[in-house]
Amino acid sequence: MLNSANLNWTPQQVQDEIDALKHNPGALLPILHAIQDRWGYVPREAVPLIAESLQLTRAEVHGVISFYHHFRTTPPGRHVVQLCRAEACQARGSRALETHVRDALGIDYHQTTADREITLEPVYCLGNCACGPSLRVGERIHGRVTPDKFDRLVDELTVQVLEVG
Numbered sequence: 001m002l003n004s005a006n007l008n009w010t011p012q013q014v015q016d017e018i019d020a021l022k023h024n025p026g027a028l029l030p031i032l033h034a035i036q037d038r039w040g041y042v043p044r045e046a047v048p049l050i051a052e053s054l055q056l057t058r059a060e061v062h063g064v065i066s067f068y069h070h071f072r073t074t075p076p077g078r079h080v081v082q083l084c085r086a087e088a089c090q091a092r093g094s095r096a097l098e099t100h101v102r103d104a105l106g107i108d109y110h111q112t113t114a115d116r117e118i119t120l121e122p123v124y125c126l127g128n129c130a131c132g133p134s135l136r137v138g139e140r141i142h143g144r145v146t147p148d149k150f151d152r153l154v155d156e157l158t159v160q161v162l163e164v165g
Contacts, residue, residue, distance in 0.1 A: 009039050014046045018053045028054060028064055032071055041072040069110070069122070077112040077119040079157050082136045086125040089132035092144075097133045100147040104154065117157065 017034045021027050031050060035042050042065055051058045065071045083101055084094060105113055105120060112119040128134040131143025135150070142153065 009043060009046075011045070011049060013038075014043070014049055015053070018050055022053050028056070028061065032065060032068075036071060040076050041074055044073050072110075072119075074112070075116075078117050079137055080119045080121060082121045082123040082126070084124070084126045084128070084132065084134045084136075085122045086129070088125075088129035089134055092132035094133035097145055097147060097150065101135075101150055104147075104151060118154070 014035060017038065018031050021030045021034060024030060028050070031054075032042055035046060047058050047061050047065070050056070051061045054061075065073060081101070083098060085098070101120065102108055105118055107113055107118075107120055109120055109122045123136065126134045126136055126141050128141050128143050133145050134141055134143045135145050136142070137153065137157070142149070145153075
């Protein structure tokens with residue numbers, strides 16, 4: 001779960017992340033990962049800093065960010081729900097679960113609920129194939145997820161927010 005304080009960044013903090021890795025071969029991906037690991041996303045305003053530091057064009061940096069679905073350019077919700085779309089989970093009913101999840105949350109993949117609580121992302125294997133369909137929230141993997149189990153999970157996440165908030 002991301003702390004909302006982690007979403008605040010400064011150009012100097014981003015530059016520090018860049019400077020720590022820019023001399024390594026193939027530094028762009030490690031830099032993007034470091035920035036997203038620290039703030040939960042790669043701020044659009046960081047692209048010119050990265051490009052200049054690596055002597056790349058902004059388009060080249062943006063191209064890499066947009067090519068890899070892992071990278072976000074907007075802050076994620078408090079909880080990131082990753083729904084497995086691999087074949088084993090599909091064979092165990094993930095397509096129906098996917099429809100339910102999107103309808104229940106009112107969002108599609110790579111989107112965040114209006115209350116900023118949940119971001120939905122596809123993932124293509126959680127290594128939990130025998131217990132599909134599976135999803136991950138943060139570091140916790142949930143197996144044999146049904147629409148009812150998903151609804152209870154969302155309720156639990158919401159209760160956590162109410163208790164903490």
